[in-house]
Amino acid sequence: MNKKASFPAMPDLSALAAPSTGGMEDEAWISVIQKMESIYTDLLYYQVELEEKNAALETAQRFIDSVMSSMSDILIVCDVNGHIQQVNAAFTRAVGIEEAVLKGRLYTSLFTETSVDTAAAFLQSVRQAPVEDIEADLQHQDGSAVPMAINCSPRRDHNNRYSGMVLTGRPLGELRLAYDQLNAAHAELKTTQKQLIQSEKMASLGRLVAGVTHELNNPISIIYGNMYALRRYETRFSDYISRLGSITDPAEQAQLRQQLRVDRMLDDIGPLIDGSLEGAERVNDIVQNLLRFSIPQQQSVSEFNLNKITSTALQWVLRSSGVTPDVQLDIDPSLTVKNREGYVHQILVNLVQNAVDALEHIREPRLCLQATADDARITLTITDNGTGIAENDLVRLFDPFFTRKQVGKGTGLGLYISYGLATEQCNGDLRAENTADGGARFPLELPRERAP
Numbered sequence: 289m290n291k292k293a294s295f296p297a298m299p300d301l302s303a304l305a306a307p308s309t310g311g312m313e314d315e316a317w318i319s320v321i322q323k324m325e326s327i328y329t330d331l332l333y334y335q336v337e338l339e340e341k342n343a344a345l346e347t348a349q350r351f352i353d354s355v356m357s358s359m360s361d362i363l364i365v366c367d368v369n370g371h372i373q374q375v376n377a378a379f380t381r382a383v384g385i386e387e388a389v390l391k392g393r394l395y396t397s398l399f400t401e402t403s404v405d406t407a408a409a410f411l412q413s414v415r416q417a418p419v420e421d422i423e424a425d426l427q428h429q430d431g432s433a434v435p436m437a438i439n440c441s442p443r444r445d446h447n448n449r450y451s452g453m454v455l456t457g458r459p460l461g462e463l464r465l466a467y468d469q470l471n472a473a474h475a476e477l478k479t480t481q482k483q484l485i486q487s488e489k490m491a492s493l494g495r496l497v498a499g500v501t502h503e504l505n506n507p508i509s510i511i512y513g514n515m516y517a518l519r520r521y522e523t524r525f526s527d528y529i530s531r532l533g534s535i536t537d538p539a540e541q542a543q544l545r546q547q548l549r550v551d552r553m554l555d556d557i558g559p560l561i562d563g564s565l566e567g568a569e570r571v572n573d574i575v576q577n578l579l580r581f582s583i584p585q586q587q588s589v590s591e592f593n594l595n596k597i598t599s600t601a602l603q604w605v606l607r608s609s610g611v612t613p614d615v616q617l618d619i620d621p622s623l624t625v626k627n628r629e630g631y632v633h634q635i636l637v638n639l640v641q642n643a644v645d646a647l648e649h650i651r652e653p654r655l656c657l658q659a660t661a662d663d664a665r666i667t668l669t670i671t672d673n674g675t676g677i678a679e680n681d682l683v684r685l686f687d688p689f690f691t692r693k694q695v696g697k698g699t700g701l702g703l704y705i706s707y708g709l710a711t712e713q714c715n716g717d718l719r720a721e722n723t724a725d726g727g728a729r730f731p732l733e734l735p736r737e738r739a740p
């Protein structure tokens with residue numbers, strides 16, 4: 289604290305004046321007294337000014353002290369030779385040494401052996417440009433290293449002459465710890481995600497296998513049963529033929545024929561073979577569909593006309609269908625797409641087939657195929673005014689073997705396969721919605737140009 293200087297009141301100098309000897313001497317005294325009074329007034333003025341400046345200085349000092357001690361970053365002020373002039377509380381805490389002991393020491397002595405060269409370079413490089421975010425380790429008094437990100441700026445005096453440098457730094461320990469924790473959490477998350485995907489894959493594989501087994505079980509049991517019946521018939525036929533050779537009487541022959549129920553067997557054989565063939569076809573359908581899905585032949589990307597491919601898909605389906613809907617084809621005839629043509633065709637056939645199936649019992653069946661396009665994507669929407677989709681079914685529509693069709697009519701793989709083809713093979717998307725008038729709508733989105 290500066291001590292305030294204060295002046296006593298101006299003594300009454302007139303009392304000191306010698307008894308008047310008249311004239312000149314009096315005047316001289318008066319002039320001296322006036323001079324002294326004026327000097328005294330000046331002194332008083334300077335004292336007030338000094339006190340004010342002193343108070344301002346103290347306020348500034350307190351402000352700087354409070355700022356420095358509340359800083360969480362470390363601060364070291366050095367002279368031109370790198371001797372420490374001042375540090376803040378954060379620094380004394382970081383190195384565990386009192387400020388008084390630190391003053392006058394070379395700043396480099398506070399860095400670890402591995403960082404001392406890095407730190408020493410600051411003294412030169414700071415004269416050219418400030419040093420930013422350099423990692424260096426401070427040496428704590430207990431011997432441990434304290435990792436810091438150091439910045440260093442030149443300090444200039446009032447004549448703008450270089451007068452030292454100021455080092456500031458942020459402890460890296462906590463940042464590093466937080467970073468490591470974040471990294472560990474991220475790695476854990478990735479592992480969990482992988483496990484989830486894996487278990488989801490296993491679950492869907494399980495569902496698929498269960499579905500396949502269930503679907504194959506029916507036709508195979510039918511074939512199996514039919515074959516057993518045919519084997520029994522075969523035994524009875526051989527029996528009949530061998531016994532027939534030894535019988536000549538037509539009445540006896542007829543009796544044997546009746547006894548062995550030959551005519552019933554003959555009537556049965558046709559349906560048994562038909563049923564088995566149907567079952568075999570069904571097995572074949574399922575296997576073919578699965579094969580197409582599980583081992584997709586890689587198709588190359590080519591440019592094709594969207595209107596044309598949609599018309600072909602329509603013709604294919606309508607030719608073999610009993611439904612003749614009113615078809616509206618609203619696709620720009622010049623619209624082309626670069627994608628895997630075969631897959632797009634397969635998707636369209638599936639979607640049109642489904643729409644036509646849904647229109648089977650509709651009085652005025654309508655089918656609309658419409659395409660909209662922007663620079664990057666086209667959306668081809670197939671809309672029908674058929675039965676629509678029950679709200680509960682919407683979420684399961686793309687599941688394997690989900691079907692609402694009668695046994696033998698659908699395998700429930702059409703949409704499952706189409707979705708896989710649309711998303712994985714064609715880089716597009718396929719959705720299912722109901723329309724306001726009760727039908728269904730399937731928007732198929734495709735990139736205009738799929739990467740090869």
Ligand SMILES: Nc1ncnc2c1ncn2[C@@H]1O[C@H](COP(=O)(O)OP(=O)(O)OP(=O)(O)O)[C@@H](O)[C@H]1O
Nearest residue numbers: 642643646676691692693698699700701702703728
């Ligand atoms: N346009 C549509 N309108 C109403 N329901 C539909 C429509 N498209 C699909 N569905 C429903 O979704 C179910 C699943 O369709 P998906 O094509 O996957 O199998 P599917 O047609 O039953 O058999 P598959 O296509 O294997 O022969 C259908 O059974 C039907 O109930």
Ligand SMILES: [Mg+2]
Nearest residue numbers: 638642702703
């Ligand atoms: Mg289908």
